[in-house]
Amino acid sequence: MPSTDPSFIASCRTDTRLLHDARNRTEHGETSDAIFPTSGFVYDSAEQADATFEGTIQHLQYSRYGNPTVDALQDRLALLEGAEACQTTSTGMGAVSCALLAQLKAGDRVVASSALFGSTHWLLDSLLPGYGIETVMLDGTDPKAWEEALSKPTQAVLIETPSNPMLDVLDIRHIADLAHKAGAVFMVDNVFATPVGQKPLELGADVVIYSCTKHIDGQGRVMGGAILGSKKWITETLQPFVRNTGNTLSPFNAWVLSKGLETLRLRVDAMARNAARVADALSELPGITSVRYPGRKDHPQADLARKQMSNGGTLVAFSVANGREGAFACLNAFRLIAISNNLGDARSLATHPATTTHRKLTPEQRAALGITDGSIRFSVGLEDAEDLIEDLRRGAEAALKAGK
Numbered sequence: 001m002p003s004t005d006p007s008f009i010a011s012c013r014t015d016t017r018l019l020h021d022a023r024n025r026t027e028h029g030e031t032s033d034a035i036f037p038t039s040g041f042v043y044d045s046a047e048q049a050d051a052t053f054e055g056t057i058q059h060l061q062y063s064r065y066g067n068p069t070v071d072a073l074q075d076r077l078a079l080l081e082g083a084e085a086c087q088t089t090s091t092g093m094g095a096v097s098c099a100l101l102a103q104l105k106a107g108d109r110v111v112a113s114s115a116l117f118g119s120t121h122w123l124l125d126s127l128l129p130g131y132g133i134e135t136v137m138l139d140g141t142d143p144k145a146w147e148e149a150l151s152k153p154t155q156a157v158l159i160e161t162p163s164n165p166m167l168d169v170l171d172i173r174h175i176a177d178l179a180h181k182a183g184a185v186f187m188v189d190n191v192f193a194t195p196v197g198q199k200p201l202e203l204g205a206d207v208v209i210y211s212c213t214k215h216i217d218g219q220g221r222v223m224g225g226a227i228l229g230s231k232k233w234i235t236e237t238l239q240p241f242v243r244n245t246g247n248t249l250s251p252f253n254a255w256v257l258s259k260g261l262e263t264l265r266l267r268v269d270a271m272a273r274n275a276a277r278v279a280d281a282l283s284e285l286p287g288i289t290s291v292r293y294p295g296r297k298d299h300p301q302a303d304l305a306r307k308q309m310s311n312g313g314t315l316v317a318f319s320v321a322n323g324r325e326g327a328f329a330c331l332n333a334f335r336l337i338a339i340s341n342n343l344g345d346a347r348s349l350a351t352h353p354a355t356t357t358h359r360k361l362t363p364e365q366r367a368a369l370g371i372t373d374g375s376i377r378f379s380v381g382l383e384d385a386e387d388l389i390e391d392l393r394r395g396a397e398a399a400l401k402a403g404k
């Protein structure tokens with residue numbers, strides 16, 4: 001008979017445990033998790049409420065503090081990441097902003113790579129300085145720049161690797177050493193690599209951040225965010241901020257994300273295999289002027305990518321001939337690949353960073369990140385790779401014609 005004994009399931013390996021830890025199973029014995037869409041919880045007595053608030057007994061209080069469906073997701077994410085603790089938020093930007101604002105106060109200093117998700121860039125560039133926090137942004141691929149910036153006491157370091165949108169790969173271990181010498185909490189936004197493609201905590205990071213909206217859902221349904229780290233930092237530094245400012249994930253979204261985790265590894269592995277094939281095909285197409293994929297030998301940090309990632313990732317950046325006109329013609333010629341600034345979805349999505357995700361940057365800032373008017377960021381989905389390659393050929397031909 002299949003065992004539902006929790007101690008047996010706990011002795012199994014991670015992927016098995018993710019599927020079989022039957023959290024919150026009711027007397028109906030349902031296969032899939034029950035959802036608990038409730039704002040509050042009731043107490044048996046005034047004494048029980050008193051003891052709950054005193055902290056001497058474990059009892060749920062209010063869904064802004066904890067909810068069975070959300071807690072189940074947090075435990076699963078922590079298990080998958082190999083982290084002591086996890087705190088979810090309503091979106092990925094909720095996770096980035098809470099992690100930074102919980103850690104930093106006026107007079108503090110944060111150092112970050114400049115190749116960042118657009119809203120994260122805004123937080124560092126526009127919001128934090130107004131709160132009296134010094135922000136330093138640098139070329140994350142330049143080891144000298146890190147050494148110089150982190151020669152001063154610093155309270156937080158934030159990077160993305162591979163970075164958005166040009167897929168630079170940053171040396172997590174090297175930056176971790178420097179961050180720790182400067183006294184900083186080192187945070188890695190691991191969205192592009194996903195929890196199955198890269199393990200920042202094993203490479204020296206203190207905090208890992210996700211937009212669960214991307215691969216963890218991966219099917220375009222809900223938004224969510226997650227922050228993982230030590231039990232001490234999550235419970236003492238982060239949780240008071242998240243709970244009291246109200247950046248709460250809904251039980252329904254948590255349930256959808258838990259279902260997403262059941263197939264995450266399968267989807268990411270298949271998307272990465274497709275991405276590797278598509279990147280090679282793109283490199284041979286007339287009309288395509290450059291291809292960036294961390295899994296290709298010609299990527300500027302190919303050796304580092306091989307060392308710190310378990311695959312080349314699910315995103316490919318490429319440039320087409322004839323600049324913006326070429327890029328627009330390419331996107332408009334696709335019959336399969338959708339134009340969308342989302343990523344990590346089962347369906348392939350392409351975007352033109354210069355006019356969408358990175359339009360608020362100055363042309364100089366875009367140039368420094370390697371974003372040209374012809375650059376396209378391509379999130380590779382689960383379609384048959386041959387159909388994707390045929391669509392890319394249509395796009396590349398249209399880009400070439402745009403110059404005539």
Ligand SMILES: *Cc1c(COP(=O)(O)O)cnc(C)c1O
Pocket residue numbers: 091092093094096117120160164189191192210211212213214223224225
């Ligand atoms: C999407 C994304 C975010 C923000 O996540 P939302 O769920 O959209 O708020 C942060 N970082 C990276 C790298 C992302 O791709």
